[in-house]
Amino acid sequence: MLLSIRSLSKSFPGTKALQGVDFDLAAGEVHGLLGENGAGKSTLIKCLTGAYRRDGGEMFLQGHSINPTSTAEAQTLGIGTVYQEVNLLPNMTVAQNLTFGSEPRRFGLVDARMQSRKAREILAPYGIGIDVDRDLGAYPVAIRQIVAIARAVELSGKVLILDEPTASLDAAEVRLLFSIVGRLRDEGLGIIFVSHFLNQVFELCDRVTVLRNGRKIVTAETAQLDRLRLISHMLGRELEEAERHDRGASGQNAERREPMIRFEGLGRAGMIEPFDLSVERGEVIGLAGLLGSGRTETAQLMFGVRSAGSGTTEDAQGRVAHGSPREAIAAGFGFAPEERKADGIAAELSVRENIILALQARRGWMSRIPRAEQERLAAHYIEKLDIRTSDAEKAIGDLSGGNQQKVVLARWLAMNPRFLILDEPTRGIDVGAHAEILRLIHEITAEGMSILVISSELDELVAVCDRVIVLRDRRHVAELVGEDVSTDAIVRAIAKPDAAKVVEPA
Amino acid sequence: MGRMARRLAPQILTLAALVALVSVFFPNFINISFDGSRFVGPIIDVLKRSAPIALLAVGMTLVIATRGIDLSVGTVMAIAGAVAAWAITSGLGLPLTLALALAAGLAAGLWNGALVAIIGIQPIVATLILMTSGRGIAQLITEGRILTFSDPGFAFIGSGAVFGIPFPTVLWMATAVAFAVLMRRTALGLLIEATGVNRAASALAGVNATVILIAVYMASGLCAALAGIVTTADIRGADANNAGLWLELDAILAVVIGGNSLLGGRFSIAGSILGALIIQTINTGIVLSGFPSEYNLVIKAGLVIIILVLQSPNLSADWIYLRSVLLPRRAD
Amino acid sequence: MMKTLLTGAALLALTATASAQTVGFSQIGSESGWRAAETTLTRQQAEERGYTLQFSDAQQRQENQIAAIRSFIAQDVDAILLAPVVATGWDSVLQEAKEAEIPVVLLDRQVDSSDDLYLTAVGSDLVHEGRVAGEWLVGDVGDADCRIVELQGTTGSSPAIDRANGFREAIEGHANLEIVRSQTGDFTRSGGKQVMESFLQAEGGGAEICALYAHNDDMAIGAIQAIKEAGLRPGEDIRVVSIDAVPDIFQAMAAGEANATVELTPNMAGPAFDALEAFWADGTMPEKFIQTDSRLYTQADDPAGEYEARKDLGY
Known part of the structure; x- marks a missing residue:
């Protein structure tokens, strides 16, 4: 073996980024390194290139134990890296x-x-x-x-690490890059290839290793692995596993409801291909797909965070404008973004101010919500959503992630929107809050609100969604409805388009 | 009210300590007398002379609350003063003169705000453009000389008195109160703070952050124009080279001494006003105490450093820690 | 041109008298009214003498001045007037002018280069100005006691230092005159007014002040307003003497609110052209420093007339 890594471990405060990971790279091999966000890919690479010091484990290059403390030292040893x-x-x-x-x-x-x-x-x-x-x-x-x-x-000349090298290249450029990588392999270099593009991984890599939650899940010859199996490794869904069908009440009555908003041909070059989507009153729609498949981009176009290059949106009254967040809010949309700290909360401001922010923005600066009314709203939602805070004047930044998320939800519930987009609503929050947020989604749809949920947790989508749209490579590729919604079906749809029944939206 | 007093306690204590310090060197510092038409005394001078810094600090507070900075205010003072002097000497009458000068300030603010909010230039760079080029505009208006006038109405703004109180004092107090009320009685205060803390999140919550940003720079321009009018009226002439020179730095300092964070968010206009009074007390105190000019900047810098160190959050945390360590022992 | 074939100052003078002279003038900029007046007067002087003046405004940048001088050399002008923005860094370009046999006259400010690189320098003596102001006050006060307050120029600047020293030289030995307060007003009206207000506060509302000495007229004009607003009569209750002789101080003198000013003449070009003409005519080398008059003006010198004469010079 050119490069051997044995039980590599690395912890950061609060997380174990790598736990006992083994990894082997042969000379003359292209080895794909796969995994979703937080799987540990970049930590592994940084340990290898000396950017991080490992906590435990050993690394051998051509049989010699190595311990690089800087990227320069790693280069001298023979390990070179090219970033996106x-x-x-x-x-x-x-x-x-x-x-x-x-x-x-x-x-x-x-x-x-x-x-x-x-x-x-x-x-x-x-x-x-x-x-x-x-x-x-x-x-x-x-x-x-x-x-x-x-x-x-x-x-360096021994090991070449390519970290997402194709992310900003077009097809012809990818071909050029691949021919070069192929030649370097033939000359005996060991190449580690990190990418989200499964097609490219299958085309280029001899073997792949899948990481998930800091552990090595599998290393396999690419030829002996199908896409379906690979994706289920990445997402952590064993196909053999019995479907845990704890679908909520909303899931069972999958009969068509009253259509509310119809997006047609909504798209933007470089973000997401044009898609159609009809939202019905009181339904929960899920968006599933791998990282970079276009889920967040779909939400951003719907809420006007980025302006759509094409498409029209209509409701019963006619055209709906949602070219900016303000227009989208005026149209009755709400959006709790994925990056809660960066895009969701105003950390220094109080829980009360964060709850009333959207409502106040819609009323305009002239008509301030009276202080008593603000306090009433804050108290109402603190109780209704069980937000754990000592009082409404506490800075939201001091709350736990789950409670911050509930405040963001409260902000939108106070607006009483007809269509609420939740991007990864349960990411980074504890188990208890997780269940409560799913319960809330059920509750609010019962009142007629429609919800679009983006999540990497397939269980979560299966539990709450009436319909799941599957995305791949920035396209909406499949739609699963009612009884067809299962983790199995979602994984198959992500893997290949013909594995699941494709329902064109009416 | 209790919360506000607690928030402003360090500034009030600092100001009181400074007044005491100056009184050591100049015992008559707190004497105020009434000369038949107006109050006179060093304290009254401080209240009058703090007008430009206090006015600038009001606008600067709002800009800084949005995580911005406005380096152009000193220059805008010169432009507004030049416009006012030109208008009054051209016989346009006082109301039109004031309107034109304020409009010049608003236009300067609109320019800064557009560069920051629409073009997306860093505030420090965007306002630096006007800071460096604006004096040229003012010099064009005054044709490079001190444009003097003798209109008594205009001069009143600089040296008149209302109920014995200098008009500049009345003006900055009224402006500060008006802005404070506007911020807290409408939702502007919240929207500005939200934009300053997290512009992206605020925009996603429907706050029109672009308009808010432009508005605060226009408010800053308006305050700078008022300061320019006062300064011009004071010397009955528009001095394009010197009006408001380096005053933007004093204004920023006033905001910081007032306990406002340069990182934006929570702001207190009252705090900034106290900061302006602290700076002016230092300025006036140095002159009254009779030290040679060479020491002016050293004394000022020394006092400012002491004030900022005493106000720093780290130090107050240390103080709380020290107290918790020392007090139980003392009880033994 | 024929001139390039000729050498020697005498032959140079031949061509000089034969045709209209061209003089290049590299001015610092127009940062003050005084400098604008200097530019105006230089143009007037050139016009009166029938010269062609090539004017270049350097906008406070030495590189612009060096470029302007090179261009004057390339145009083969008959003389160069230079008001240098800084004192250092002139050696090579002055050497070029010398090699091209073009006389250079420095206006208003000096340079650190060897004095054989320029014909002469025309300027005022700042210490002397202060001395003239002080001497006037000594004479005006007589034997009475006089507590003086001083408004200094920008701290550390050479006019502030020199004008302070000259004034002190003049009042030395007169025990009845005493400078009781001294503070910078940064050469501005606003600074003069603010500091004067504090002086008045500090000196018993102004009752204990006999005279004000300001390093420039602008500060004096600001201080005059402060004195008036304190209910005193400037010019009577407090004597006001300052330096520069800008038009506005003559207005104040005409109104009886200022007593005396010492002229820093913006007419540097007049003496410069006189020296150049002598040089062109027969190669007469002038002194290396030509000091302009520091003339004293008082209320007796027709201040209203002086104001009229100066108000259009661009101050």
Whole structure:
């Protein structure tokens, strides 16, 4: 083995990022590293490149134990890394970037002619005829990526780590990159390939390792693995497992209800392909898909966070404008975003102020909600949602994640919206609050509100949703209704389009 | 009321300590007399001379609450003063003169606000543009000289008195009260604080953060124009080179001494006003105490450092800790 | 041009008298009314003498001045007037002018270069100005006791230091004159007014102040307002003497509110052109420093007329 990692462990306060992970990389192999957010991929890579010090375990490179303490040391050992955001200097020339730190010198000064020649030699095998004396920033991302790879291979030469290298490349550029990676493999490099794009993983990788919650789940030959199995490894759903069908009351009566809002052809280039979606009164719609499949983007278009490039939205009264959050709110939409701290709460302000914020914004600055009314609203929702806070004047930043989420929910419930979008409503909150939020979703739909839930927790979607839309590669690819909603069906739909019944929205 | 008093206690104590300190060097500092038409005395001078800083601090407080900063206020003072002097010498009459000067301040604020909120330039950079180029605009208006006037109505704004109180004092007090009431009786205060704490979250909650941001920069421009009018009326002339020079820094300092965080969020106009009074007490105190000019900045800097250190949250935490350690022992 | 073939000052003078002179003037900028007046007067002087004046405003930047001088050299002007923005960094460009045999006259400020690189420097003596102001006060007060308050210029600036020293030299040995308070007013009207208010507070409402000495007229004008607002009569209850002789101080003097001012003449070009003409005519080398008059004006010198004469100079 070129590289062996044995029972690698790394903890951060509050989380165990890696627990006893084994990983092997052979020379002349492309090894895919897969996992959802928080699975431990980037921690593993950072331990390998010396950015983090491991807590436990061992790493061997060509049989020798290694213990890099910096990326520079890892490079000298032979481990080079290329990130999605190329970490080179765009305002220096290609040649300077390629020889940075090892400039050819004559009489103590950098020899620019030699430098250019050396750069051309380094780049020659990559088949990109570029002028090495121009600034790196003048070239497109794909070229910069290849320059970064060339530099990493030149400096390190044993292990090459590619972290999401294709995320900002187009199809032709991906082909170019793949041909280069293929050549490097044939020359005997060991390559670790991190990507969310399963097609690319299947095309390029000889083997894959799946991490989940800081543990290694499986390492397998790509040829012996199908997409379905791979996805169920990533999401942690064993297909054999019996369906836990604890569907709520709303799930059983799947008869069509009164349509309320219809999105048609809503889309935006580079974010999500145009989709149709009809929302019925009092229903819970789930959005399922892997990270980067376009779930959050769908919500953002609906709420006007990003403006849609195409599409129309109608309700019984006619066209609905939702080109900005303010328009969306005027149309009766609400949105509890995924990044609660960054986009949801105003941490320094009190629970009361956070609850009334949207209501006050809609009323306008002139008509302030009287203080007594503010306190009444705050008290009402603190009790109704069981928000654990010493009093309504406490800064929301001091509350636990679950209680913060409940405050954000209260903010929207106070608005009495007709359509509420919840992006990962249970992420990062404790088990008790988790169950309460799911119970709340049931309660509020009983009052006629419609809800769209985005979640990576398939159990959660199965438990609360009347319908689940499955997304893959920034497209809505399948819709599961009523009895068809199951973790099994969702995983199959994520894996391949023909595995689940595709219902075109009426 | 109790909460407000607690919030402002450090500033009030600082001001009282400073008054005591200046009185050591200049015993008549707190003497106030009535000369038949108006009150006179060093304290009255402080209340009058703090007008520009206090007015600027009111607007600056709002800008800083949105996590911004307005470096252009000193320059806007010069522009508004130049506009006012030009208008009054052109015979436009006092009401139109004041309206034009205030409009100039609002226009400057609109420019800053648009750069920050719509174009998305960092506030410190956006307002630096006007800070550096605006004096040129003011000089164009005054044609490079001190544009003097003798209109008694306009001069009253600088040196008149209402019920014996200098008019500039009345003006800054009224402005501060008006803004404080506007902030707390309407929802503007909350919306500004929410925008300052988390613009993204506020926008998603439907707060029109763009309009809020433009509005606070316009408020700052308006306050700067008022300060410029007072300064111009005071010397009966528009001095484009010197009016409001470096005053933006005193205004920012006043806001900070007033206990407002440069990171935005919760703000107190009353705190900033106390900060302005603290700074002006230092300024006037230095002159009254009769130290040579060479020491002015050193003394001012020294006092400001002491004040900020005493107010720092770290130190107060240490103090609470020290007390908890020391007091039980003393009880033994 | 024919001139390039000729050498020597005498031959140079031949061509000089043969055609209208061209003079390049690199001005610092227009940061004050005084400087605007200097520019106006230089233009007037050039016009009166029939010169062509090439004017360049450097906007406070030395590199602009150096570029302007190079361009004057390239145009082969007959002389260069330079009001230098800073004292250092002129050696090479002055050397270029010297090699091109173009005389350079410094206006108003000095440079740190060797004095053979320029023809002469025209300027005022700041210490002398302070001295003239002090001497006037000594004479005006006579034997009476006089408590003086002083409004200083910007702390650390050379006019502030020199004008303070000159004034002190003049009142030295006159035990009845005493500077009791001294504070900076930053050369501005607003500063002068604010500091004067404090002086009045500190000195028994102004009753104990006999005279005000201000390092420039603008501060004096601000202080005059403060004195009036304190219910005193400037010019009578408190003598006011200052330096610069800007138009507005003549208005105050005409109204009896200021007593005396010492002129810092903006007419630096007049003496400069006189020296240049002598040099062009027969190569006469002037002194290396030509001091302008520091003339004293009092209420007896027709202040209203002086105001009229100066108000359009751009102050």
